[in-house]
Amino acid sequence: MSQRFNALSADARWQRVWDERRTFAADDHSNKPKSYVLEMFPYPSGRIHMGHVRNYTMGDVLARFRRMNGMEVLHPMGWDAFGMPAENAAMEKGVHPGGWTRDNIATMKAQLKRLGFALDWTREFATCDPEYYGHEQALFLKFYEAGLVYRRESAVNWDPVDMTVLANEQVIDGRGWRSGALVEKRKLNQWFLKITAFAEDLLSGLGELKDWPEKVRLMQENWIGKSQGLTFRFALNDAAGTNEGVVEVYTTRPDTIFGASFVAVAADHPIAQAIAANDAAVQAFIEDCKRGGTTAAELETQEKKGFDTGLTATHPFDPFQQLPVYIANFVLMDYGVGAVFGVPAHDQRDFEFATKYQLPIRRVVSDGAKDAPEFDDAEAYTGPGILVNSHFLDGMDVEDAKREVITRAEAGGWGEGTTVFRLRDWGISRQRYWGTPIPIMHCDGCGAVPVPTAQLPVKLPEDVSFAIPGNPLDRHPTWKHVDCPSCGKPAVRETDTLDTFADSSWYFIRFASQPDDKPFDKAVAEQWLPVGQYIGGVEHAILHLLYARFWTRALQHIGMLDVAEPFAGLFTQGMVTHETYKSSDGRWLSPGEIENGIEVSTGQPVTVGRIEKMSKSKKNTIDPEPIVDQYGADAVRWFMLSDSPPERDLEWSENGIEGAWRFIQRLWRLVGDQGGGDAGEDIALRKVAHRTVKGVAEAIEGLQFNKAVALIYTLANAVEKAQPSGDRDAALATLLRIVAPMVPHLAEEVWAARGGEGLIADVAWPAVDQAMLVDDEVTIAVQVNGKLRDTLLMPKGVAKDVAEAQALASEKVIRVLEGKAPKKVIVVPDRLVNIVA
RNA sequence: GCGGGUGUGGCGGAAUUGGUAGACGCAGCGGACUCAAAAUCCGCCUCUGGCAACAGAUUGUCGGUUCGAGUCCGACCACCCGUACCA
Numbered sequence: 001m002s003q004r005f006n007a008l009s010a011d012a013r014w015q016r017v018w019d020e021r022r023t024f025a026a027d028d029h030s031n032k033p034k035s036y037v038l039e040m041f042p043y044p045s046g047r048i049h050m051g052h053v054r055n056y057t058m059g060d061v062l063a064r065f066r067r068m069n070g071m072e073v074l075h076p077m078g079w080d081a082f083g084m085p086a087e088n089a090a091m092e093k094g095v096h097p098g099g100w101t102r103d104n105i106a107t108m109k110a111q112l113k114r115l116g117f118a119l120d121w122t123r124e125f126a127t128c129d130p131e132y133y134g135h136e137q138a139l140f141l142k143f144y145e146a147g148l149v150y151r152r153e154s155a156v157n158w159d160p161v162d163m164t165v166l167a168n169e170q171v172i173d174g175r176g177w178r179s180g181a182l183v184e185k186r187k188l189n190q191w192f193l194k195i196t197a198f199a200e201d202l203l204s205g206l207g208e209l210k211d212w213p214e215k216v217r218l219m220q221e222n223w224i225g226k227s228q229g230l231t232f233r234f235a236l237n238d239a240a241g242t243n244e245g246v247v248e249v250y251t252t253r254p255d256t257i258f259g260a261s262f263v264a265v266a267a268d269h270p271i272a273q274a275i276a277a278n279d280a281a282v283q284a285f286i287e288d289c290k291r292g293g294t295t296a297a298e299l300e301t302q303e304k305k306g307f308d309t310g311l312t313a314t315h316p317f318d319p320f321q322q323l324p325v326y327i328a329n330f331v332l333m334d335y336g337v338g339a340v341f342g343v344p345a346h347d348q349r350d351f352e353f354a355t356k357y358q359l360p361i362r363r364v365v366s367d368g369a370k371d372a373p374e375f376d377d378a379e380a381y382t383g384p385g386i387l388v389n390s391h392f393l394d395g396m397d398v399e400d401a402k403r404e405v406i407t408r409a410e411a412g413g414w415g416e417g418t419t420v421f422r423l424r425d426w427g428i429s430r431q432r433y434w435g436t437p438i439p440i441m442h443c444d445g446c447g448a449v450p451v452p453t454a455q456l457p458v459k460l461p462e463d464v465s466f467a468i469p470g471n472p473l474d475r476h477p478t479w480k481h482v483d484c485p486s487c488g489k490p491a492v493r494e495t496d497t498l499d500t501f502a503d504s505s506w507y508f509i510r511f512a513s514q515p516d517d518k519p520f521d522k523a524v525a526e527q528w529l530p531v532g533q534y535i536g537g538v539e540h541a542i543l544h545l546l547y548a549r550f551w552t553r554a555l556q557h558i559g560m561l562d563v564a565e566p567f568a569g570l571f572t573q574g575m576v577t578h579e580t581y582k583s584s585d586g587r588w589l590s591p592g593e594i595e596n597g598i599e600v601s602t603g604q605p606v607t608v609g610r611i612e613k614m615s616k617s618k619k620n621t622i623d624p625e626p627i628v629d630q631y632g633a634d635a636v637r638w639f640m641l642s643d644s645p646p647e648r649d650l651e652w653s654e655n656g657i658e659g660a661w662r663f664i665q666r667l668w669r670l671v672g673d674q675g676g677g678d679a680g681e682d683i684a685l686r687k688v689a690h691r692t693v694k695g696v697a698e699a700i701e702g703l704q705f706n707k708a709v710a711l712i713y714t715l716a717n718a719v720e721k722a723q724p725s726g727d728r729d730a731a732l733a734t735l736l737r738i739v740a741p742m743v744p745h746l747a748e749e750v751w752a753a754r755g756g757e758g759l760i761a762d763v764a765w766p767a768v769d770q771a772m773l774v775d776d777e778v779t780i781a782v783q784v785n786g787k788l789r790d791t792l793l794m795p796k797g798v799a800k801d802v803a804e805a806q807a808l809a810s811e812k813v814i815r816v817l818e819g820k821a822p823k824k825v826i827v828v829p830d831r832l833v834n835i836v837a
Numbered sequence: 838g839c840g841g842g843u844g845u846g847g848c849g850g851a852a853u854u855g856g857u858a859g860a861c862g863c864a865g866c867g868g869a870c871u872c873a874a875a876a877u878c879c880g881c882c883u884c885u886g887g888c889a890a891c892a893g894a895u896u897g898u899c900g901g902u903u904c905g906a907g908u909c910c911g912a913c914c915a916c917c918c919g920u921a922c923c924a
Contacts, residue, residue, distance in 0.1 A: 043924050083924065156922070167922040215841055219919075222840050296920050300838040349838085423921090430922065500924070538918060541841080546921095575917090613917090643849045643862060647842095649917080651849070655863055663862090665876090706850070710861035717861090781857040786905040788857050826904050832856050836904045 005668035005746055007632020014748045015116050023761055024063075024118040028513075028524055030072035036528045037063040037075045038508055040536030040544075044079050044104035044126075048111040050576035050614055050652055051537070053624045057640040058573060058703060059535050060117045064741035065700045067118070068765040074528050076511040077112065077119045079105050079126035082133075082435045082500045084167060090434075090466040097434040098462070101128055111625055116633045116745055118761065123511050127503035128434075132510065134457025135519035136502060137439040139555070141450050144440075146558045148194045151448065154427055157293045158186035162469040165431045171293045178469070185290045187268075190429035191438060191496065195550045198557075199224055199421040201564075202549055211569035213647075216541045223542050225422025230254035230406050231337060232415025234263060234313030236271070237322070247271060247313055247325065250336030250420060254409070255401035258390040259343040259364035261354060263313045264306060264328035266338040272327045275309055282307060282327065289329045304353050305329045313341075316414055317391070328353065334424050344380065351380040364390045365398060426547065428499045433464055433472045435497030443484035443491035452485050458493070471495055504544055505551035508534075508566060522561055529561075530568040535703075538572035538647075545570070571703050574649040578620040580609035590619040611651055622652050634743035635661040641705035641742055663713075664746060670716060671736045671750050682727040688718045689731040690772035696738050697765065705742075712739060734766045781832035782807045784816045800827040807833035 018024060039059040042052055056077075063075040079101075086097035093100075105126060112119070125132050143149050157166040159176035165188070170177045195202075203224045206217045229252040236244045247263060265271050267289035276282040285307040292298055306326035315321035323341065330349060331340055344354030344361040354361050361375040365385040370377075373389045387393040393401045409415030429438070437458040439451035451458055461479040464472035473479060473495040484491035506519070512528035513520040536544075545567070552566040581589040584604040593599060594606050614621045628636055639660035644650040692715040699708035715735055722728045740747035740760045751760035775796055780803060782790040790812040794803060804825050807813060817837055824836040 040924095045924085080924070085923080165922075168920095169923045219841050223920085225840095294922085297838070300920090302838095427921075432922090499922070501921095504924085537924095538842080539924080540919095542919060543921065544924085610916095645850075648850090649843095653849090653863080656849080659863055662876090669877095706861090710851070713861050779857075783857080783905075786856095786903095791857065824904065826856095828856055828905095831853095832905090834856080834904055 003669070005632075005665055005749070007634060007664070007745065008629075010745045010749045011114065011116060011628075011633050014745045015113060017748070017759070018116075018118070018761070019121075021759075022122070023759060024073075024075060024120050025122050026074040026076075026120050026528075027072055028527065032070060032072040034528055035063075035066045035071040035073045035533075036508075036512065036531045037066065037073060037533050038511070038531045038535070040534070040540065041078045041080050041504070041507060042108065043083060043085070044081055044101055044108055045085055046104050046107070048108050048624055050622055050624055052112075053115060053636060054576055054640045054646075054650060055535060055537070055573055056112065056115065056117050057637045058571075058646055058705065059533070060119075060637075061641065061700060061705060061741045062533055062535075062703065064118050064744060064761065065697075065765070067761065068737070068741065068763060070764070073118075074512065075117075075119055076123040077117070077121065078124050078507060078511065079108075079128075080500065080504050080507070081105065081126040081128035082497075082503055084169075084432070084434070086434045087432060087466065094466075096462070096464075098128065098460075101126070101434075114625070114628050114633060115637065118744070123514065125510065125514070127436075127500070127507065130457045130459050131516075132507075133436040133503070134459075135510070136436050136498070136506070137451070137456050137458060138453060139506065139519055139560075140498070140502075141439055141453065142558055142560065143193065143554055144450055146554075148197065148554055148557075149191060150194065151189055151191050153187045154190045154192075155185040155187055155294050156190075156431075157183045159183060159469075164469040164471075166293075168293065168295050171295075174292055174298075182291065183293050185292070185294055188429070188431070190427055191440075191494075193426040193428055193550070193554075195426045195547070196421060196423055198550055198553050199226070199423050201553055202423075202546065205549065205553075205565055209565060209568075209570070212567075213570065213572055216538070216545070216570060216572060219541050220546055223423065223546065227252045227420055227422070228402075229336075229418060229420055230402075230409055230415050231418045231420075232316065232409050234316065234323070234341075236325070237312050237314065239310050239312075244311060247339055248337050249339045249341050250418070251341060252420075253343065253346065253402070254405035255387060255393065255396075255398050256343040256346050256364050257315075257317065257341070257405055258393065259345050259362050260315065260323055260341045261344055261360040261362065262324050262326055262342040262350075262357075264326045264331050264340055264342055264353070266331040266333040267327055267329060268333045269327070269331075269338045271311075271325075271339075272309075275311075275327075282309065285327060289327075299330065299332070302329065304349065304356065306353060306357060308357070316409070316412070324359070326353075326357075335422065336420055345375045346380055346382055348380040348382065362389065364388060364393075426499075426501075426550070428502055429496040430499055431471045431474070431495075432497055433460065433466075435500060436503060437473070438494040438496050438498055440494040441482055441484060441491045442494065443487060443489060445489060446484055446486045446491075448494075449484055449486050449491065455485075473497070501544060501547045502551075505548045506555075508548070509552075509555075509561065520561070526562060529563045530566055533569040533571065533703075534567040535571045535573060537575070541572060571646070573646050574644065575613045576652055577611045577649045578614050578622060578652045580612055580618050580620045582607045582609055588617070588619040591622065613649075614652070627657060631657060631661045632664070632745070634746050635664045638664060638709070638743055642709045643706055645706050646703055664743060667716065667735075667739060667743070668746060668750070670719060671732055671739075672753070673732060678724040678726060678729070680723075680725040680727075682722055682725040685718055685722045685725070685731055686727045687772045688715055689727070689734045690768050693734060693738060693766045694768045694773065697768075700741065708742075712742075736760070737763060737766050778830045780807075780830065782810055782813060783832060783834040784813060784837055786834060789813055789816055796830060798830070800829065803827055803829075803833055807835065 037059050039055045063073050067073050081101050086101050089100045090097045157171050159166050159179050159181055161179035161181035171183050231250045233246040233248050236247050238244050267286045276286050306328040309325045311325040312322035313325055342350035344351045345363045362373050363375045366388045367381045367385055371388040384398055387396045387401045406417040439458045441449045443449055480493040482491055508531055509520050509525050513524035515521050548566050555561040583589050583599050597606055599606050639657050692711050695711045696708045719731050747760045778796050780792045780794050790810045792806055804827050820837050822835045822837050826834040
């Protein structure tokens with residue numbers, strides 16, 4: 001074997017062999033135990049970035065490891081190919097979104113191939129393939145039949161200059177990103193999926209996902225946001241005291257009802273709308289509420305504004321107390337019933353509102369220190385406590401008081417205890433071209449009519465223009481004009497397309513089974529599902545993962561698939577980061593524009609900024625492809641796995657990849673060594689080898705690749721230092737196998753050179769001899785008052801009193817004790833002795 | 838604003854889940870080999886004081902529980918992710 005590992009030739013050779021032999025094509029009919037390893041499929045943005053490399057390397061190591069452990073592994077790849085960037089490219093460069101996307105896919109596929117991932121490319125598809133989105137349309141119609149789809153008005157960001165809907169991302173500081181116009185909310189009729197029908201199931205299902213990160217389950221739980229509260233009605237009166245009907249409110253704090261000082265309704269609440277009909281001032285205020293975008297962060301942080309309607313609401317427990325009714329910009333029509341009562345002393349938002357409009361602030365829950373009705377603290381008290389100034393509730397704790405108010409409201413017939421979820425139905429309408437057409441037609445006579453299944457897929461027209469803003473489907477001359485399948489009269493197609501989250505809500509099912517005539521085959525898909533290990537960025541912790549969970553449950557609900565949870569195991573990996581650089585005049589600079597701290601083009605010194613996520617805007621990206629050219633796939637893979645724990649950020653560094661490359665070469669020299677055939681024993685080395693095998697296996701299964709790497713270094717170090725022996729030869733053979741999932745090209749090359757049979761990709765993971773894992777000696781720490789003073793080498797399992805006696809006999813201990821008698825001695829077997837003096 | 842997370846040497850991190858803090862790697866320093874360099878190999882490497890033995894300090898900050906805290910509890914600080922039309 002040559003002195004150096006020639007990565008470039010080895011990479012190409014083995015990638016070709018794996019391709020030709022279809023080594024990683026999963027067999028639906030295998031009788032081996034099945035394992036589905038999946039990484040979140042990429043959006044074809046142009047080129048592979050380091051985040052992809054890291055994500056797919058992790059999944060690849062696990063997939064290869066499971067193959068070596070006798071499993072039939074499904075490890076597929078495809079493309080999340082619909083989305084806004086393709087339309088942006090179309091507008092900026094005059095290309096077709098489809099062509100742009102296809103080109104990107106070709107580039108990125110070639111780049112992925114060069115990293116030697118053990119992927120089943122036979123199952124590849126892109127979500128923009130009509131074969132895929134046609135089946136998605138079929139699923140949409142199944143959901144429609146099952147009553148899980150409906151249409152209603154909902155607000156979008158509206159750019160009044162470009163006359164177009166903007167994504168939240170396209171609103172910058174309240175203005176449209178192209179026109180610069182102030183964005184406003186506008187209501188459109190849009191399609192929704194009834195995810196709230198599954199709120200309870202999606203919540204309780206989290207309990208079964210024990211192989212999900214706790215943080216993701218928590219985030220989803222809070223997102224679904226189940227709360228118990230009271231829905232009740234205030235009698236509504238005008239200024240003259242005449243009854244004007246009722247206003248219904250929802251609250252999670254019925255206990256604080258005696259602290260109420262106002263009622264607030266949303267700007268689009270029917271009461272607000274009714275008053276506005278003949279009051280210009282109210283109308284103006286409601287118009288004012290429409291300013292700005294639709295994001296929660298914007299709504300929550302904007303200035304709290306209210307408009308006093310002049311109406312009052314009668315307190316249900318006190319007919320003499322009248323609460324002013326406001327229209328407020330912070331009340332959302334989408335949550336609860338679109339109206340709340342304000343308790344300034346015990347809700348921070350209400351507190352700010354009351355302060356601004358000089359409404360009473362009355363304490364009704366004691367914080368333990370104060371209980372007078374006058375409230376003079378700087379902020380609301382929202383903690384637990386005992387009710388005060390609340391008539392019959394006085395003396396109760398918060399929970400008891402909630403129950404008491406609900407009981408009385410129900411008895412009095414003016415309210416009921418209700419469960420409300422924060423989760424809102426999934427708005428799936430997008431006023432855009434590059435997405436799955438929603439397979440509905442609108443007929444004047446018949447209303448919304450589903451496209452007949454035989455007419456699927458509803459394909460996107462190719463001849464579209466992006467010269468002007470707005471949805472090209474809407475202004476296409478012919479595409480939307482059809483005959484109603486029900487009555488035959490002229491009708492129009494729905495021109496909204498589906499949210500791309502719909503595409504990614506079932507792609508993992510299509511990977512498992514992809515017949516031509518239906519979205520998937522139930523029995524085949526169920527063989528693979530749920531996905532055993534799903535890996536991707538934590539930024540998807542809520543939306544994508546919740547939508548996919550919902551979609552799967554909806555399929556189960558309509559009997560198409562008997563799987564409740566799509567992803568049994570989830571792992572969220574960290575980002576790849578890099579230093580940022582700025583020129584002397586404040587421009588971002590890419591690493592390539594700098595040499596030795598000097599900007600090459602100007603000769604000016606460069607400022608090194610913070611380490612941040614690689615992004616085009618900060619110019620701190622490193623293109624993986626030239627790195628692979630220079631160092632080979634294995635070095636890149638090794639670097640991606642080393643050092644940083646996978647769930648944390650990984651800082652890309654030149655030193656890091658250099659170090660990985662050096663280790664690859666060292667490994668090559670080491671495992672390339674044929675060994676001397678020496679029969680001698682080296683029990684210590686044998687122990688290290690077996691421990692390493694066990695430790696690496698556990699680390700890979702636990703996706704703790706940095707630990708696996710550290711263990712492999714330890715074994716490599718031990719083998720290098722060892723004298724020739726049969727155990728050394730065995731350790732080398734072991735080392736080769738355990739690095740195979742991480743550096744597969746090098747491993748195949750050595751395996752072949754050493755005359756190994758077949759591919760190392762198909763070889764079994766080494767067996768562990770349990771006897772090699774036990775130690776007969778242990779090092780015991782000796783502490784005085786918890787401070788380490790000495791260590792003792794003792795036989796494993798030594799009796800407590802022996803350990804104690806030896807510890808007390810230690811010279812160092814005697815010196816520290818200075819003749820004082822120990823008060824107490826704590827002995828932890830095989831671990832430590834702590835002398836309390 | 839709200840929800841979630843992270844914080845340990847010069848750097849990335851490890852720590853048997855309450856029991857010897859700093860494994861392993863990177864960088865650095867010293868040495869070997871070489872005419873020289875690269876590569877490789879050997880050694881040192883948390884900080885402070887000390888020639889050393891050794892002593893003291895140290896896991897974002899402050900406080901608490903415990904024989905013993907990186908790990909548990911409370912308060913705070915900084916940064917990151919998400920916030921429903923970016924994917």
